[in-house]
Amino acid sequence: MNKIRASIKEFTHALLQINRTEAARILNRCYKSENDFCQLEQIIRESLDHIGTGWEKGIFSLAQVYMSGVICEQLVDSYLPQAAVGPKTAPKIAIGVLEDYHSLGKRIVSSVLRAAGYELLDFGSGLSPEKIVTKTIEHQVDLLLISTLMLPSALKVAEVKQKLQHAGEKIKIIVGGAPFRLDPQLGQRVGADAAGSTAFDAVSLIEKVYKT
Amino acid sequence: MKARTMTSFERVTTALNQREPDQVPLFLFLSLYGAKEMGMSVQKYFSQPDHVVTAQLKMKAKYRHDCLYAFFYAAIEIEAMGGEVVYTDCGPPNTGQPVIKSSSKIKTLDLPRVRTNRCLIRVLEVIQQLKAKVGTGDPIIGVVMSPFSLAALQLGLGKYLELLYFDRHSFRTLMQKNSVFCIEWANAQLEAGADAICYFNPLASPDLIERKTYLNTGYPIDKLTLSQINGPTAMHLASGMTLPVVKDIIDTGAAVLGFSSQDDLDQIKQETYPNICLLGNLNGLEMVHWNTDQARQQVRLIIDKVGPGGSLILADNHGEIPWQVPEKILLAISEAVQHYGRYPLDGNKK
Ligand code: B12
Numbered sequence: 001m002n003k004i005r006a007s008i009k010e011f012t013h014a015l016l017q018i019n020r021t022e023a024a025r026i027l028n029r030c031y032k033s034e035n036d037f038c039q040l041e042q043i044i045r046e047s048l049d050h051i052g053t054g055w056e057k058g059i060f061s062l063a064q065v066y067m068s069g070v071i072c073e074q075l076v077d078s079y080l081p082q083a084a085v086g087p088k089t090a091p092k093i094a095i096g097v098l099e100d101y102h103s104l105g106k107r108i109v110s111s112v113l114r115a116a117g118y119e120l121l122d123f124g125s126g127l128s129p130e131k132i133v134t135k136t137i138e139h140q141v142d143l144l145l146i147s148t149l150m151l152p153s154a155l156k157v158a159e160v161k162q163k164l165q166h167a168g169e170k171i172k173i174i175v176g177g178a179p180f181r182l183d184p185q186l187g188q189r190v191g192a193d194a195a196g197s198t199a200f201d202a203v204s205l206i207e208k209v210y211k212t
Numbered sequence: 213m214k215a216r217t218m219t220s221f222e223r224v225t226t227a228l229n230q231r232e233p234d235q236v237p238l239f240l241f242l243s244l245y246g247a248k249e250m251g252m253s254v255q256k257y258f259s260q261p262d263h264v265v266t267a268q269l270k271m272k273a274k275y276r277h278d279c280l281y282a283f284f285y286a287a288i289e290i291e292a293m294g295g296e297v298v299y300t301d302c303g304p305p306n307t308g309q310p311v312i313k314s315s316s317k318i319k320t321l322d323l324p325r326v327r328t329n330r331c332l333i334r335v336l337e338v339i340q341q342l343k344a345k346v347g348t349g350d351p352i353i354g355v356v357m358s359p360f361s362l363a364a365l366q367l368g369l370g371k372y373l374e375l376l377y378f379d380r381h382s383f384r385t386l387m388q389k390n391s392v393f394c395i396e397w398a399n400a401q402l403e404a405g406a407d408a409i410c411y412f413n414p415l416a417s418p419d420l421i422e423r424k425t426y427l428n429t430g431y432p433i434d435k436l437t438l439s440q441i442n443g444p445t446a447m448h449l450a451s452g453m454t455l456p457v458v459k460d461i462i463d464t465g466a467a468v469l470g471f472s473s474q475d476d477l478d479q480i481k482q483e484t485y486p487n488i489c490l491l492g493n494l495n496g497l498e499m500v501h502w503n504t505d506q507a508r509q510q511v512r513l514i515i516d517k518v519g520p521g522g523s524l525i526l527a528d529n530h531g532e533i534p535w536q537v538p539e540k541i542l543l544a545i546s547e548a549v550q551h552y553g554r555y556p557l558d559g560n561k562k
Binding site: 018020058060061062063064066067070099100101102103104107150151152153155179182183185186189 | 298300301302303304306307308309368369370373374376377378418419420421422425451453473474495497498500501534535536
């Protein structure tokens with residue numbers, strides 16, 4: 001157990017330095033000695049989680065969060081077979097960017113969720129409320145994650161909620177992105193079921209919202 | 213004896229010089245808000261310099277604040293480079309697809325010349341017309357994106373971060389080009405009549421880029437660029453946290469620091485006074501749902517903690533008042549400044 005703790009520490013350090021060669025070397029070494037994909041998954045997940053929590057506390061930067069995600073995605077692709085860890089298929093989750101064309105928040109949330117073992121549908125960016133509602137119903141989604149960067153787009157979540165209700169759907173909505181982070185009451189005011197201030201909140205919020 | 217009322221210009225320069233003016237200067241950064249004032253769409257509003265000039269003067273009188281703001285929208289620099297701008301109702305225009313599609317294009321990238329560029333000339337015309345109307349009574353604020361932050365719009369933030377960490381060579385080439393453009397753009401605005409330049413640079417915030425990387429990458433570019441801008445500058449982190457880089461920013465020679473609602477008021481005063489004037493830090497997003505009492509309390513809090521000794525310009529923390537903020541809140545902010553912001557400050561005022 002101490003060995004894996006040490007690897008997580010070392011791997012986290014390499015990610016924070018944005019050193020992909022070193023990160024790859026550490027994972028490769030762990031895989032060679034243990035031959036265990038689950039352990040690699042744990043190293044990646046816990047390291048990313050640590051970095052995300054650090055961002056929330058103002059210790060690490062968004063660039064470190066994003067670039068660690070980029071490095072881990074590349075590593076996952078090259079070191080792990082696609083289905084090394086069976087993804088969680090329930091609840092059925094989708095993510096999309098409402099109105100805006102800025103997909104970085106969505107990308108970070110998606111990689112965090114995938115690292116936590118969730119499978120999720122990507123509806124893309126620049127979606128109108130009609131479009132996101134149609135897609136949500138069409139794909140029989142249980143939980144809809146919405147990311148926005150601009151305030152007018154964030155305010156349109158109210159329209160999404162209303163349209164889903166009119167269609168008789170009880171799909172839960174979790175929102176996030178800069179406007180929600182900088183105004184913690186905004187999520188509630190637009191009728192979201194929950195609002196996350198960091199990508200890492202997505203994991204706990206999914207568990208919380210889906211249970212209720 | 214009651215001190216005479218200062219002009220906005222005197223008020224601001226006194227605060228900049230770390231002295232107490234007649235009252236705390238107030239900058240309401242009203243950009244697209246002018247379209248609301250004029251009752252027209254954002255797109256139509258920015259299509260003609262006259263609209264912006266009329267609205268700026270009307271809003272200056274209505275809200276009794278201390279600057280004229282020549283900012284259109286960040287995406288205008290991208291529009292000037294041939295990029296697309298996407299308009300929305302009741303919100304700022306945004307960039308469409310990134311103008312630099314691949315890092316291999318950076319080497320041959322040609323950035324526009326300011327004085328022959330149709331988009332940028334519109335802004336220069338606004339500044340010239342405002343200057344002709346107000347002379348030296350009211351400060352006119354011009355705006356540029358820093359070379360380091362503009363790249364987020366040129367490439368998209370994700371691709372840009374990958375360039376920054378994995379391709380320093382192309383990063384440096386892009387920064388050299390952006391810096392030349394930024395200096396020319398800022399100086400053209402100063403020559404047109406702007407009194408100071410607001411240099412937007414949220415990527416300098418440790419919220420976005422960790423300090424160590426910033427100091428090795430964007431920081432030298434900022435120092436070089438700012439040193440060649442021929443007028444006072446405000447380094448504005450556009451609501452990104454500033455505290456960990458405050459000392460570095462003071463060393464760039466910027467006269468003003470735009471700070472965040474996430475920065476602690478006591479600490480920021482302590483770390484900046486008397487070396488740089490603070491600009492901020494009302495939370496523009498929360499302002500949307502404040503009542504007038506909350507507006508007053510927020511103004512009072514900042515003035516009480518940061519106002520003593522001068523060196524404070526009260527403003528929102530992002531450099532743009534959202535369309536959704538009700539007019540009555542802006543009026544309440546302005547009234548609160550007249551009430552609580554008179555020097556010498558009296559923390560016991562009801
Ligand atoms: C850097 C920045 C800029 C840079 C680069 C922008 C870019 N990304 O392309 C520059 C200077 C160019 C810029 C310009 C503008 N900006 Co700006 N900018 C910022 C800043 C500081 C960070 C934005 C960012 O990209 N962060 C990175 C992303 C990934 O972070 P994020 O969205 O917060 O996502 C994280 C979490 O929120 C979470 N998350 C995201 N989605 C979801 C979803 C779920 C379900 C969950 C659980 C979590 C989650 O995960 C992510 C990682 O943890 C913010 C303020 C701030 N402090 O955040 C303003 C901000 C986004 N900008 C804003 C505005 C208005 C603009 C302009 C329109 C200004 C103008 N009038 O021109 C322009 C538009 C530019 C354009 N595209 O055309 C406003 C938007 C709100 C509003 N007022 O409408 C903000 C919020 C500032 C503010 N305080 O008001 N900007």
